[in-house]
Amino acid sequence: MQKEKIDNVMNILQKHYINHPQPLVSRDKWEHIPKTPYTVLISCLLSLRTKDEVTEEASIRLLEKYNTPQTMITIPKQSIQQLIYPVGFYKVKAKRIKDISKTIIETYDGKVPDSIQDLLSIKGIGRKTANIVMVYGHNDTNHLPIDTHCHRIPNRLGWISTKTPEETETELKKILPKTYWKIFNHLFVSFGQTICTPISPHCTTCPVKSYCKQKNVKKHR
Structure with a gap:
């Protein structure tokens, strides 16, 4: 019943x-920026406490050029802040993006892990974000x-x-x-x-x- x-x-x-x-992260096809586990992760981080349209615009501004952990760590935190403003808590998110990108490079050879346990072990990634990366980034629908x-x-x-x-x-x-x-x-x-x-x-x-x-x-x- x-x-x-x-x-x-x-x-x-x-x-x-x-x-x-649909919110950007859940779309099958993206325009302007590549859809990868990393870009899904970053867009999801930007979306927290932020309207969908603001998230999408900020994601495009940031990820058009800086769409890998390797490129993201090359730019100053202040530049990330400018690119993602006016998302909610943009200063906190800019630091988090830098820190997470560095961890992915140092611990996971520059690739976003495809294990929920590994994702949750990265400081700044919560359960909802980890599940979104698994489903929409890695196309793993067991989450x-x-x-x-x-x-x-x-x-x-x-x-x-x-x-x-x-x-x-x-x-x-x-x-x-x-x-x-x-x-x-x-x-x-x-x-x-x-x-x-x-x-x-x-x-x-x-x-x-x-x-x-x-x-x-x-x-x-």
């Missing part, structure tokens, strides 16, 4: 967001990136009952058919940004409201 509900929700959302722009939307919405729908994104990842892997793993992140991020918002979600216009238990929804529109 639950699998049928999940299938219905996923199919409805895929149709609803078929023309909705499921979970951000705040991907954690909140399955709980709201009543699919799971979890406290942390890490718990959500574990529980969703048990019930979400693997065919949806690659599209789940960008689909639920789009849904969470536009309709199933953290506060006062747009329940009256929600395309999957008949499948939702509205867990922890105190006020909606």
Whole structure:
């Protein structure tokens, strides 16, 4: 019964967001810059606490020329700051990009590791970023990136009952058919940004409201 509900929700959302722009990291083809595990990693780092369009513009400015760890470490941190501004926390991110690039060169022979454990061992790379690099950089669909939307919405729908994104990842892997793993992140991020918002979600216009238990929804529109 639950699998049928999940299938219905996923199919409805895929149709609803078929023309909705995807975040840069989840697109199959990139323009202007090469798509590699390294550029996916850097773009993902830039995206944290930043709007998608700002992330994309900053990614293009930075990665058009500096799209390998070897080229990235040649430029001053201040130059990275200028290229990625106005992404959120741009000074912190510029330092992190330099530090991570240096670690990749020194520890992994200049190549972004294709192991989740190795990625997580690099200071500055969290679990969501590591999963995104595995899925969209290395094309390894055995991973499921979970951000705040991907954690909140399955709980709201009543699919799971979890406290942390890490718990959500574990529980969703048990019930979400693997065919949806690659599209789940960008689909639920789009849904969470536009309709199933953290506060006062747009329940009256929600395309999957008949499948939702509205867990922890105190006020909606």
